[in-house]
Amino acid sequence: MCGIIACVGPRRTVDRLVTGLENLEYRGYDSAGVAIQNGSGVEVHKRSGRVGELKEEVPLGKQADVGIGHTRWSTHGPPTDENAHPHTPSDENVAVVHNGIIENYSELRDELEAKGHEFTSDTDTEVIPHLVDERLEETGDPEVAFRETVRELEGSYAIAAIMDGHDGLFAARQGSPLVVGLDDDAHYLASDVPAFLDYTDDVMYLEDGDVVVIEEDDLSLTDLSGTPVAREVQTVDWDPSETGKGVYDHYMLKEINHQPTALSNTIQGRADPESETVQLEDFPPETFEDVRDVHFVACGTSYHAAMFGAKMLRDGGISANAYRASEYGLQTDTIDDETLVVAVTQSGETADTLSAMRQAADKGASVVTVTNVVGSTAAREADESLFIRAGPEIGVAATKTFSSQVVSLALLSQRVLGDATTGEQRDDLADFLASLQQLPEHIEQVLDFSAAKRLAQHYSNHNAYFFIGRGVANAVAMEGALKFKEITYEHAEGFAAGELKHGPLALVTDRTPVFAVFTGDEDHDRKTLNNAKEAQTRGAPIVSVAPADHPSLEFADEHLQVPSSSPEWVGLLANVQLQLLSYYAAETLSRPIDKPRNLAKSVTVE
Template sequence: MCGIIGIIGKDAVTPRLIDGLRRLEYRGYDSAGVATLVNGHIGRRRAEGKIANLEARVAAEPLAGTTGIAHTRWATHGGVSERNAHPIATDRVAIVHNGIIENFQELKEELLAQGRRFDSETDTEAVAQLLTSYLERQMTPEEAMGQAMARLKGAFALVCMFAGRHDLLIGARRNCPLAVGYGEGEMYLGSDGLALAPLTKRICYLDEDDWVVVRQDGARIFNNGQPVERPITTTALSGALIGKGNHRHFMLKEMHEHPEAVSNTLRSYLDPTTRAVTPPDLPFDWKDVPRLTITACGTAFYAALIAKYWFEQLARLPVEADIGSEFRYREAPMPAGGVCIAVSQSGETADTLAALRYAKTQGQTILSVVNVPESAMARESSVVMPTLAGPEIAVASTKALTAQLVVLATLAIAAARARGTLSREREAELVAALVEVPSRIAEVLNNDDAIAAVAHRIADARDVLYLGRGVCYPIALEGALKLKELSYIHAEGYPAGEMKHGPIALITEEVPVVVVAPTDSLADKIASNLEQVHARGGKPVLLSDAAGVARLGAKAFAALTMPAVDPFVAPILYAVPVQLLAYHAAVAKGTDVDQPRNLAKSVVVE
């Protein structure tokens, strides 16, 4: 959520700061602002809504300066207003902030008692006022930040600019990402590497509780008051990767990148010539693992649920799949020798990261499946298995899901082989099925018109149900989530066998029911569910292969024919049409597809 960029530059900085904010739009926001130093004084321009509103404000009231900070805000403390938009400033300090200051009320009451006046409703202002109070006691900015770090509690990434100090920015992080960029006579700070990609490829990612003093010629990093060294990496990210190309929306572009994301990820984890999985070296033996725990949030959690089926069926390994925000508060007992897999697109999801850390305290070996190899989860894991999906700009996750499923599928195969529960012949069949997935996804994408036509027919519905069985039950959950996220239609996903335990009461002729039904061992069961929907006047939308459509299509309100695949890989393939249904329904309704209301790309606070 939110986005930060800061620059100590050589030329006018405001246009580049606004350009940096555009690269951060994918994170979700409801206001934006920029601040620079003009003749030593802090100048600010802020606006509600989209960055275009901020640009109009700056065009009407230009802002000079070569040092500045900028922010896209997603409201947490305080409503959506110019007053609460970042940067938050006093006459001495301007601050941009991602995250939540948990003890802001305590700090605010203390500062109010000192006679300080607050102008916003934000928790961020407590930091600005705290730093100002230190500066007024004749502390240097560096001393003030050192003192503040000891007082602040919560999850935050901060970048601070100080009146009269054109040569200085100070950044800090705790449970939220922050990167330092090294340029030629310039320095940068950003929420992530993508924010800085067009500016520099030399990036340093701060560790937990680091704070950094950035000047035009370099940076000094501190932790617990002591100077520390952090590696400077050369990032492969490119600003060119974030264009929409010929697609109407980033989300559509990214769905059309499913085949590439799956192919790139597959190449890292299997040998198609020998039809064998080639996982990385692991610090444990699958035969000795008593239980596997998989934790994630949102769409990544559905990948975890599918992986549970795969590991238990193929490797006969007990699996607990749990939502990160619930798992860490249960204080679940975890067995000695256990393994925990954390799944996240950003690698910064607050609840998943906290669950990962809890598992570490329980002696679990941590394996992370992330799309950002430099992320906090990756850095805190024993093993990192990257998904090679490339940057995902749209808030709703799409290609990251299929890439996550590929990694988890190859892991399940490797575990089954190590545990002696999978024959070499069946492994070859499963690998062959995985290798075919990119082509089968391309077939779905190339026949998108049929999906769009069905989506337009359900776009006016008030409620939609999604049903699935086995490994496709989580795909029903994914379809319902995407429809809610993008079109704001109420939707629920259910295991089809549970339909008669309550959801069947909702079925009327006004309710479309999307049935995810590849031809597999549970096909007869889900056929019965579809018959029950049809008998009650519901509108079944059938997703199945040619055999399934031939058998059940006559009872469906609409039928979409998918390529025939091995049931093992069906959830990877069927994730695509449910995402496309949601996309086209949202387009038909005219909602903001790439940045749905109230949502953020990276949820880095509770």
């Protein structure tokens, strides 16, 4: 949550800070602010609201050599001007931005107030600049003051600070991401690469315990004690144009439409129908030979993708389950060296998923992460990583990353089944991989001919929206409902189809459309069809999400058509239809589609 941007070097630092904040707004948009150090003190501009409102107050074009900025997703304290970052002590000689949670802030605040420090916000962050100010007065050395402050903090943090009289930047991380961007005439620091991708694609990912001091012509990286450390400089393979909306009104619509390209990248070089092989670059033969159980851990949309992966492994004879990462330690204690834990996280920084990974590693499990971000914490901490290659996703509601996660997990499941002594790859693997290669083209067909916009407008004033399915269609139903509620703010629920009659049916009326997902799995579809008819007899309009020749069309009130394919890929095509449904419903209701209230892209606090 929240976004940090900092810049050292060019005279137009203010403009670059604001551009960085606009690029990071998917991480939080409750309030925003910048602070610059231009040789005549620390100057702060901040306010509640979005970056566009902050731009009205920031002196764009003003010369400054160093600055920090922040866009906030509220945790401690409501979204007010006072709680916006950067924070300063009373004399404003220090400015600090911070992501994470300082767990001992109450004790630190009490100590500082006893020494005469006055606080003006409700945030935990405000203790940091006051501590720096206190240590600066004691030591007279900005770097020593910063290090001593960081040593006193407990919890998770990514911190960037500037100080009056010092033409540089101080930063540290512990449990919250920070990445350095390197350019010929400037250095950048941010929570995420898109913040500075307009200026450089050479990056260095900081790790927990790192402290970086950045000056115009120098960068020093050490641990907290001052011992030098080295981090690899990498080139990010993302096109800066991918972080813009282009011709689309919203990032979400752009990312829905980008799915054929994203999936082509995900699939490339990994699936060969002719030889019936799955080739994953970082997993040599027999990597998964000793796997007995597979635990998928994930949150939100990634959890629904994990449900796909778990089902495909169970179908091949391996014990596999998907766990919500926040509940992982409470739901299973059967973790050992024959357990494979697959952590699914788009950002690679999801706090609950990282915690589950660490629990599993401590008990001897092998840990693989499926993520979109090279250099992320999950990628660095896992034994191996499978990158989904979806490219940057800016819209808060995940779309193309879900599709790429599902395909990556499908390929991973077949590799595990091919290696493990207790599992078998599917009998129709050649057809399965051939239909996978057709998936980008099939998604293009959905995008070109979808009736989702018409149906979204038709059902826009209804009371609630139910989504049902079985098997992989259950995961699609849950994901469809999540997307709908995220961006429309309407009541939407996803159910295993058989559960509809065990309570939710009491809520069904003629104002409750039911979207029934059918994948072509005859046994699952027959039962879902019966459940949909039960709802229809209570007055509910039924929308079938299914191929053109499906039996459900004989009774459904409406139809969202998808091409015929393997059941897993039909499920994924149905998901694209439900993404479009959610998008157009939110558009009809004039919702802020890319920035839904109370939500942010990366959840980096537990």
